[in-house]
Amino acid sequence: MTSTVGKVTEAIRERVPPLTAIPLPRAVDEKWLNQRWPVRELAAPPAGSDLMPVLGDAGAPVIGHSLDFMRFGLEFALRRYANYGPVSWMGAFGRQIVSLSGPEATQIALVNKDKAFSQEGWKFFIEKFFHRGLMLLDFGEHHMHRRIMQQAFTRDRLTGYVGKMGPALREGIAAWSAKPNPRLYWSLKQLTLDVATSVFMDMRSGEDATLINRSFVDSVRAGTAVVRYPVPGGRWAKGLNGRKVLERYFAEKLPAKRTDDGVDLFSALCHATDEDGERFSDADIVNHMIFLMMAAHDTTTITSSAAAYYLAKHPEWQERARAESLALGDEIPGIEALERLETLDLVMKEALRLVAPVPSMARMTTKDTEVLGHYIPAGTLVSVSPTANHFDEDCWTNPREFDPERFNAQRREDKSHRYAWMPFGGGAHKCIGLHFGTLEVKALLHEMLRAYRWSVPSDYTARWDYVSLPVPVDGLPVRLEKPDFRAGCGGDSW
Template sequence: MVHIIERTTQAARQRLSSVLVAPAPRAVDEAWRRFSRRWPTTDLATPPEGSGLRAVRGDYGPPVVGHLLDYIRFGTEFGRERYDRYGPVTWMGAFGTRVAVVAGPEATQRVFTNADKAFSQAGWQFLIDRFFHRGLMLLDFDEHKMHRRIMQHAFTRDRLAGYTHQISPRVRATIPNWPTQRPVRLYWLLKRLTLDIATQVFMGGRGGSTDTERINQAFVATVRAASALVRAPLPGTRWRAGVRGRRVLEDYFAQHLPAARASTGEDLFAALCQATTPEGEHFSDDDVINHMIFLMMAAHDTATITTTAAAYYLATHPDWQDRARQESLALGDAPLDIDALDNLDTLDRVIKEALRLLAPVPLVMRKTVTDTDILGHYLPADTLVALAPAINHYVPEYWTDPDTFDPDRFAPHRREDHRHRFAWLPFGGGVHKCIGMHFGTLEVKTILHEMLRTTHWTIPHGYHIRWDNTSLPVPSDGLPVHLNPL
């Protein structure tokens, strides 16, 4: 099955990403960077006369595509260069429109706190509504508040403890069966595992193993469609693949909905079906399906990315791998419960640092619903806004040697993440902060803990990872590692 997954996913990724993210000579990268800087700087919009506001400066980039290909190629590195050149509020072209880009803790705070309700989730709707329609992240204001209140009943401490109890046996049964005689592409092994976990924890085991690969491909298609250059369901396009993937997911959850409604199980599907506020608010069938599609995507994609990043940094820093392993081995062979996972301090710091260096969701979308400003820069109504919290993770005013892997920056005596409330934002911020962040952290810890207990892993000599930013960041080559049994 692993070989099938690797062949399928690699074939699906060969088109645009093979050109945009494949390793290239340094001269090619430098030529690309020079090309991305050649466009004339202009104003996003003219501030109202007498307002005292400044225009947002930036450039569109190449015609039609704008700077989308630059972002796919260089990701946060591209954003950091723009931040240094233009400051915390700038604009660029992408998707055939102008997009304001906001970065830095102060500017981010202005948008996430949203005191004047000038910023809506319509930015996400522009990108992904066709594929993740009415997921929690796409809802606004009072409606979002109501849905979040209901959903919180599925993420209580007791529920999380129950989910953890289900995760640990699946992880322990899977990782020892990973190949050790040859290098493997770790990302794809982890993606299969996190989808298996989501199927168990979220679906209560509903849906057999024959569904797993079909559902996995549907999720991959829907996520990658969000950044499609051609945003119409034409044959051979990512957009069309995403539309078909959405249909597969709707049918899948609708098929299993009656059983989830009748269930008293501890899975998330049943929890969403049964969740009710004291006022009697509950989810309709359509609500449950929409939320399940979004939550399963977010849960297994972000957990896979975070675990992959942490594993990569542990491979490049074997001293930290050994340090984390000693802590895990000291806990013995018993499966971990939620309290034991909370006490894996070294692994906690490693995961936080991996999230800093590679935010699994590097951009957060909004749209202005009225004229407003950010740090004195004028943004007219109906402006697409991309927050870039991943850039905040590298601002040197808040982070010591920000390009260095240093988990101890999260140690109690340093806590560099406390230097500003919006300096470290791997889970977003404000009222839309990720509702599943504690579940995700517990899942990543469980997987890495089991890897540390059973293997020591290495990467090829001189290897440096390149992230494909076509949608969420994933390693362009799947991250080759050699798992050595302890």
């Protein structure tokens, strides 16, 4: 190890906790996580700059750490943060990737005052599958597209979307009564797809919807394929085929949507214009619909799954949330009623903290830059992660614990730093659909609370698979009961 690496390593050790400071669940392989790889500099800082090199390691030959994060997710990210601090690098997917963790480092990249970080990082992972989606656009072009798209997410539009999603959610959740022991994640995934096809495209679930769902799943999972070549049967090949299916589907539906003045998102994008009269081309609409359907469908499924899991593990919070939902009466709630469900708001925010639906945000440096005194050369792939931020003891009280009250008006631990809580990203690329997503999750959980009481065994702990976005490995098995809440019954199940 060079003297420079040694000095920087010592500086890191002084300001981050030792490896043993990060406790691990029993399911995590302690020996594996503690294995050591040779520490190296990413690149030598310019002479006389007084900048530190970024330290890290390449991981296993060829694959680097590609499989490590998929297998261990949160624990892997926290161990890297403990070992190397907020700025480090690792080998993965055949590249050297700089990881930015912690509120200060992530703020620099996401605020991006000097435009040193571009969305080209996302293109490395998902360009082939989500070509020119809003998240992949940069700077002026991104601003223009976002300005037009914002017309599809106005308060009036959101009110219309909530009106359409309510009946679909109530009908779909009522159908669960035929299966009292579901794998909840998969039930929710089908349900959120049904809502997306209704609200976004004004279509009913059926054979088309099943094909669309499979295509979205294949496209999302392809982004983290280790073999990034269309080998028949491989994830990359399936993703490319999924993209073709989605392009063909939306292109066929587009002419009718251009002439339709419906309340669905597809129609809204076809008619959206900014204050200068700019509007989307047909190709823009197809690209944005593919991206938005993926973003809304998958992140809503993950968030509702995580929230439902914690409500099952903490029945006192489930009962508290249920009391507020039952107080709304039998009418399907509108946007104002959903916004009054304060307990669900607290629970959802805590679920988003504990299981961030997008655990990593990709960037690429456009020029030589520095983050917290570390030199990062131009053309470097960068991963910005909310994971360490959401478990930072400087920002959160007992961050491993489920504690929705941390978001109440008196505590507001999420205000401890601007980027302590960042499930929706930040800066110019902050999620444009965050209000829609929040309303959908609350509406979904509201209908679940009205219809069922659900539980998991006391010794059950969900384990999340990070192959693409976090998914419960076992599908989240739960026990549904259907008491007559209006009669005050306690636990009669079918």
